[in-house]
Amino acid sequence: MNYDFKTGIELVKLCDAEDIKISEVMIRREMDISETAREDVIAEMRSSLHVMRESSEKGLTEKVQSVSRLSGGEAMKLYSYADAEPLSGSHTCKAAAAAMAVVEVNAAMGRIVAAPTAGASGILPGVLLETGKARNWSDDQLIEGLFCAGAVGMLFAKNATISGAAGGCQAETGVAAAISAAALVEISGGSPMQCLDAAAIAIKNIEGLVCDPVAGLVECPCIKRNAMGAANAMLSADMALCGITSLIPFDEVVVSMYNVGRDIRPEYRETSKGGLAATPTAKLIASGIKRMNGRRDD
Numbered sequence: 438m439n440y441d442f443k444t445g446i447e448l449v450k451l452c453d454a455e456d457i458k459i460s461e462v463m464i465r466r467e468m469d470i471s472e473t474a475r476e477d478v479i480a481e482m483r484s485s486l487h488v489m490r491e492s493s494e495k496g497l498t499e500k501v502q503s504v505s506r507l508s509g510g511e512a513m514k515l516y517s518y519a520d521a522e523p524l525s526g527s528h529t530c531k532a533a534a535a536a537m538a539v540v541e542v543n544a545a546m547g548r549i550v551a552a553p554t555a556g557a558s559g560i561l562p563g564v565l566l567e568t569g570k571a572r573n574w575s576d577d578q579l580i581e582g583l584f585c586a587g588a589v590g591m592l593f594a595k596n597a598t599i600s601g602a603a604g605g606c607q608a609e610t611g612v613a614a615a616i617s618a619a620a621l622v623e624i625s626g627g628s629p630m631q632c633l634d635a636a637a638i639a640i641k642n643i644e645g646l647v648c649d650p651v652a653g654l655v656e657c658p659c660i661k662r663n664a665m666g667a668a669n670a671m672l673s674a675d676m677a678l679c680g681i682t683s684l685i686p687f688d689e690v691v692v693s694m695y696n697v698g699r700d701i702r703p704e705y706r707e708t709s710k711g712g713l714a715a716t717p718t719a720k721l722i723a724s725g726i727k728r729m730n731g732r733r734d735d
């Protein structure tokens with residue numbers, strides 16, 4: 438059997454044909470393509486999970502600070518606050534904090550797993566690890582979630598884009614939220630179609646979001662967008678799990694997101710020439726950093 442797929446519909450058909458989950462299709466596809474044994478494919482993903490856990494724990498327990506000194510320490514702040522009956526719920530706050538932690542570690546030159554990019558690397562570990570803690574999910578379950586996320590992420594990469602420079606932040610934090618929502622649904626026992634519904638709901642919520650990093654650094658607004666992406670993923674997963682569907686099918690949502698991305702002007706695609714990056718405060722920050730770098734070069 439050929440486990441390759443190009444669209445969400447093809448992926449669901451493969452699942453239905455053998456009554457298997459999205460993660461299982463992805464594992465078999467990886468085994469075929471890389472001609473690798475199942476244990477090795479899974480071991481590779483286990484090591485990604487390990488790095489994700491390490492980066493999230495580091496950002497939640499150590500006061501990391503970025504080289505620019507623009508970020509660091511806010512993930513810890515939100516995580517401690519999460520126990521004080523926050524308005525958005527303790528679990529949402531913890532997942533958002535864990536998502537921020539990973540991107541803070543990235544900004545401090547630490548090791549992370551791009552999911553799908555460094556700028557959006559917090560959402561998937563944030564929601565999976567924190568929900569895993571709350572629900573006692575095993576590492577094996579989390580690994581299945583990562584394979585599911587990988588399969589859905591591949592659909593975005595093939596049929597749209599996962600690059601902020603090509604399609605705006607919707608392609609980074611939006612896709613990260615979408616693949617995280619799919620993973621949460623699969624581990625929670627939802628069907629493959631529900632996984633795609635969750636992903637579609639998440640990306641629709643963020644379609645058109647621009648990429649406008651202040652001073653060209655993956656810190657502001659990236660870190661807080663990871664927090665929001667975690668909340669987006671969790672609510673999208675809950676909507677799909679309770680039986681809410683996406684009126685526009687997943688594959689069409691992906692194409693629409695790509696078309697919107699192509700229409701986003703270059704100023705809003707990672708050039709730091711528009712949006713938040715073009716505000717007076719951002720310009721001051723950027724010139725301060727330039728001066729600091731100039732002094733370092735002297």
Ligand code: SF4
Binds near residue numbers: 556610650655657659
């Ligand atoms: S704003 Fe740009 S650099 Fe930051 S996470 Fe979004 S796409 Fe990535």
